Amino acid sequence: MKRNTIASMCVLLTFIVPARAQVVIDLSLITCQQLLESDTERRALISSWMSGYFSASKNLSVLDFRNMERNAKAVGDYCKTHRSDTVMNAMQKNWR
Numbered sequence: 001m002k003r004n005t006i007a008s009m010c011v012l013l014t015f016i017v018p019a020r021a022q023v024v025i026d027l028s029l030i031t032c033q034q035l036l037e038s039d040t041e042r043r044a045l046i047s048s049w050m051s052g053y054f055s056a057s058k059n060l061s062v063l064d065f066r067n068m069e070r071n072a073k074a075v076g077d078y079c080k081t082h083r084s085d086t087v088m089n090a091m092q093k094n095w096r
Contacts, residue, residue: 027049027088029086030086030087031083032080032084032086032087035076035079035087036076036080043072043076046087047072050072050075054071075087075090078090078094
Protein backbone atom coordinates (compact mmCIF):
# COMPACT_ATOMS: atom_id res chain seq x y z
CA MET A 1 0.00 0.00 0.00
CA LYS A 2 2.82 2.43 0.89
CA ARG A 3 4.58 1.64 -2.37
CA ASN A 4 1.47 2.56 -4.41
CA THR A 5 1.06 5.80 -2.47
CA ILE A 6 4.68 6.82 -3.01
CA ALA A 7 4.49 5.94 -6.71
CA SER A 8 1.27 7.91 -7.09
CA MET A 9 2.78 10.96 -5.39
CA CYS A 10 5.83 10.80 -7.66
CA VAL A 11 3.61 10.73 -10.72
CA LEU A 12 1.55 13.65 -9.43
CA LEU A 13 4.67 15.70 -8.72
CA THR A 14 5.88 15.32 -12.27
CA PHE A 15 2.66 16.94 -13.47
CA ILE A 16 2.61 19.66 -10.83
CA VAL A 17 6.21 20.87 -11.23
CA PRO A 18 6.39 22.99 -14.38
CA ALA A 19 8.73 21.80 -17.07
CA ARG A 20 11.72 24.01 -17.65
CA ALA A 21 12.35 24.56 -21.32
CA GLN A 22 15.90 25.24 -22.29
CA VAL A 23 16.28 27.10 -25.53
CA VAL A 24 19.72 27.74 -26.94
CA ILE A 25 20.18 29.93 -29.97
CA ASP A 26 23.52 29.99 -31.77
CA LEU A 27 23.46 33.51 -33.15
CA SER A 28 26.38 32.78 -35.46
CA LEU A 29 24.11 30.42 -37.42
CA ILE A 30 20.96 32.55 -37.77
CA THR A 31 20.40 33.69 -41.33
CA CYS A 32 18.98 37.01 -42.37
CA GLN A 33 15.92 35.14 -43.65
CA GLN A 34 15.33 33.64 -40.20
CA LEU A 35 15.76 37.05 -38.56
CA LEU A 36 13.27 38.67 -40.91
CA GLU A 37 10.74 35.89 -40.27
CA SER A 38 11.09 36.24 -36.48
CA ASP A 39 8.46 38.00 -34.41
CA THR A 40 9.06 41.50 -33.05
CA GLU A 41 10.11 40.29 -29.60
CA ARG A 42 12.72 37.89 -30.99
CA ARG A 43 14.14 40.58 -33.29
CA ALA A 44 14.36 43.00 -30.33
CA LEU A 45 16.15 40.37 -28.26
CA ILE A 46 18.64 39.65 -31.05
CA SER A 47 19.19 43.39 -31.58
CA SER A 48 19.91 43.86 -27.87
CA TRP A 49 22.32 40.95 -27.89
CA MET A 50 24.06 42.36 -30.98
CA SER A 51 24.46 45.71 -29.26
CA GLY A 52 26.02 44.10 -26.21
CA TYR A 53 28.25 41.85 -28.29
CA PHE A 54 29.75 44.67 -30.32
CA SER A 55 29.96 47.05 -27.36
CA ALA A 56 31.94 44.42 -25.47
CA SER A 57 34.20 43.81 -28.46
CA LYS A 58 35.02 47.54 -28.46
CA ASN A 59 35.31 47.64 -24.66
CA LEU A 60 32.43 50.12 -24.41
CA SER A 61 30.32 50.29 -21.28
CA VAL A 62 27.80 52.83 -22.55
CA LEU A 63 24.46 52.00 -24.16
CA ASP A 64 23.43 54.57 -26.76
CA PHE A 65 19.89 53.80 -27.88
CA ARG A 66 20.26 55.97 -30.98
CA ASN A 67 23.20 53.89 -32.20
CA MET A 68 21.46 50.68 -31.27
CA GLU A 69 18.40 51.68 -33.30
CA ARG A 70 20.52 52.82 -36.25
CA ASN A 71 22.53 49.61 -36.22
CA ALA A 72 19.43 47.41 -36.00
CA LYS A 73 17.92 49.26 -38.97
CA ALA A 74 21.16 48.97 -40.98
CA VAL A 75 21.36 45.23 -40.33
CA GLY A 76 17.66 44.81 -41.16
CA ASP A 77 18.05 46.71 -44.44
CA TYR A 78 21.11 44.63 -45.33
CA CYS A 79 19.26 41.42 -44.51
CA LYS A 80 16.39 42.31 -46.82
CA THR A 81 18.75 42.07 -49.79
CA HIS A 82 21.06 39.33 -48.46
CA ARG A 83 18.63 36.78 -47.04
CA SER A 84 21.00 33.81 -47.14
CA ASP A 85 23.77 35.65 -45.31
CA THR A 86 24.21 35.15 -41.55
CA VAL A 87 23.15 37.82 -39.09
CA MET A 88 26.66 37.88 -37.63
CA ASN A 89 28.07 38.68 -41.07
CA ALA A 90 25.43 41.37 -41.54
CA MET A 91 26.39 42.82 -38.16
CA GLN A 92 30.09 42.85 -38.95
CA LYS A 93 29.47 44.69 -42.21
CA ASN A 94 26.98 47.25 -40.85
CA TRP A 95 27.56 47.82 -37.13
CA ARG A 96 29.11 51.08 -35.91
